[in-house]
Amino acid sequence: MKKILTIAGSDCSGGAGIQADIKTITMHGMYAMSAITALTAQNTTGVYGIMNSSADFLKNQIDCIFNDIRPDAVKIGMVSDVEIIEAIAQKLKEYKAVNIVADPVMVATSGSRLISEDATDALMTRLLPLADIITPNLAEAEVLTGMKITTREEMEKAANHLLSLINDVLQMSKLEDGREELSSELVCLPDVFYDMKAIIDGSALDKGISVDFSEDSIWVHPYVITNPLYLRQIFLNIYGNSIKFTNFGGKISTKQECIEEKDNVITYRWIISDTGIGMSKEFLKHIFEPFAQERADARSNYHGTGLGMAIVKKMIDKMGGTISVTSEVGKGSTFVVELPFEMGAAPEKSKKEEADKENSIHGLNLMLVEDNELNAEVAEILLEDEGAIITMVNDGQQAVELFNNNPVGTFDAILMDIMMPVMDGLTATKAIRALNRPDAGIIPIIAMTANDFAEDVQRCLDAGMNAHLAKPLDIEKVKKTICEHTIELYNKE
Numbered sequence: 001m002k003k004i005l006t007i008a009g010s011d012c013s014g015g016a017g018i019q020a021d022i023k024t025i026t027m028h029g030m031y032a033m034s035a036i037t038a039l040t041a042q043n044t045t046g047v048y049g050i051m052n053s054s055a056d057f058l059k060n061q062i063d064c065i066f067n068d069i070r071p072d073a074v075k076i077g078m079v080s081d082v083e084i085i086e087a088i089a090q091k092l093k094e095y096k097a098v099n100i101v102a103d104p105v106m107v108a109t110s111g112s113r114l115i116s117e118d119a120t121d122a123l124m125t126r127l128l129p130l131a132d133i134i135t136p137n138l139a140e141a142e143v144l145t146g147m148k149i150t151t152r153e154e155m156e157k158a159a160n161h162l163l164s165l166i167n168d169v170l171q172m173s174k175l176e177d178g179r180e181e182l183s184s185e186l187v188c189l190p191d192v193f194y195d196m197k198a199i200i201d202g203s204a205l206d207k208g209i210s211v212d213f214s215e216d217s218i219w220v221h222p223y224v225i226t227n228p229l230y231l232r233q234i235f236l237n238i239y240g241n242s243i244k245f246t247n248f249g250g251k252i253s254t255k256q257e258c259i260e261e262k263d264n265v266i267t268y269r270w271i272i273s274d275t276g277i278g279m280s281k282e283f284l285k286h287i288f289e290p291f292a293q294e295r296a297d298a299r300s301n302y303h304g305t306g307l308g309m310a311i312v313k314k315m316i317d318k319m320g321g322t323i324s325v326t327s328e329v330g331k332g333s334t335f336v337v338e339l340p341f342e343m344g345a346a347p348e349k350s351k352k353e354e355a356d357k358e359n360s361i362h363g364l365n366l367m368l369v370e371d372n373e374l375n376a377e378v379a380e381i382l383l384e385d386e387g388a389i390i391t392m393v394n395d396g397q398q399a400v401e402l403f404n405n406n407p408v409g410t411f412d413a414i415l416m417d418i419m420m421p422v423m424d425g426l427t428a429t430k431a432i433r434a435l436n437r438p439d440a441g442i443i444p445i446i447a448m449t450a451n452d453f454a455e456d457v458q459r460c461l462d463a464g465m466n467a468h469l470a471k472p473l474d475i476e477k478v479k480k481t482i483c484e485h486t487i488e489l490y491n492k493e
Helices: 017-027 055-066 082-094 117-130 138-145 152-177 189-206 228-244 308-318 349-358 373-385 396-404 425-433 454-462 475-492
Strands: 003-011 031-043 046-052 073-076 100-102 185-188 210-213 223-226 251-262 265-274 322-328 332-343 365-369 389-393 413-417 445-449 467-470
Touching: 003 017, 003 055, 017 031, 031 055, 031 082, 055 082, 082 117, 100 117, 117 138, 138 152, 185 189, 185 228, 189 210, 189 228, 189 373, 223 228, 228 251, 228 265, 228 308, 228 332, 308 322, 365 373, 365 396, 373 389, 373 475, 389 396, 396 413, 396 425, 413 425, 413 475, 425 445, 425 454, 445 454, 445 475, 454 467, 467 475
Parallel strands: 003 031, 003 073, 073 100, 210 251, 365 389, 365 413, 413 445, 445 467
Antiparallel strands: 031 046, 185 223, 223 332, 251 265, 265 332, 322 332
């Protein structure tokens, strides 16, 4: 018999909370356990009182359960304050809980608010990233995203926003506690910025914004030792913000210069200016703080998470650089980034050409499964530039249907996002592997996800995937991984 723990509030009328959870769990033939976060006085007409459990008492409840009857799954319901949220997150991590479902109970059916304002950010940063499944209703999704949700299109936008938020939270968490190591490799800076420029120009064109990259930019030493993923994320985030907060017909300009060359270290400076809506002096003091958003409509109208600049600052600090911002409301903003790089030697042409030939994906038919439009666009550009033939789909269900409806051998490999609406990547992989056709068990399926902990990689492999690629994608690693597994496929055939 499966054992299920519900961590939730008590509903004296029996229509919600632990009472409803216990009934549901029992009716499905499973053993129900509960840890009570709060007592509520409520019925179908409204919520008339809330009495929270203490954080220590809640921890005691969870300890008693995990030390005796360890649950096979955990469902989290009503959590009304920061201390309760912190207690739950601490204990679930301590006991390495699995199969976590987060139901962000924030608004009662009657419309009554069940969570404090300060607890909302704690819920998003501490609990939601731990969950395998998140089940907000429309009212709760509106609170989490700041969006009004009335149509299917708005639902999809809200879901994508939540996925972006959680990915940002996970990365921020890794940066803060030191779990994300700064790996470095030989990089050609002009190549990196050329690739980014194509993405930036495309996004700006859609909004009628002109982007001017200084023509007199000189790469004094183009080959350096650095982390290309950090580099891309830093600048795509800065330019993305400038594009997002600049109105139609606006302008973004960039000046690049070498400011120091000393002891095999070269330091470059980038000055990125826009004619956007600008920021107040008061907000500039908090711009690099998590969830800092000056405008009340930032989440809804601009689809911002409030974590982008905090992540950028952490990355730049880790690289030994600096970032500063000046801005004026109604006139625009200027970002100044300075980054030091260890100088590297240019690779021998023959070796580079051999490596490119060895890891060529030219002519391969790849299915790209990605629901986030920006991520999909970036991946498609990178892969097509390498000569691959790309077929795009937006969710796991579409991927399964497309694979099954095409002849054997149509696709050489599948690049599969993990967190998607309709059907996630793990479920889609299992469904493909279960199909009754000769290539179902051998087609290379490669995960694409921002979650690159050992347990995340193992979950992908357990689902039947062949490999795991961390976001943002490094095209050289993507090529190498695809080539390795397509060669294995051909050998099997």
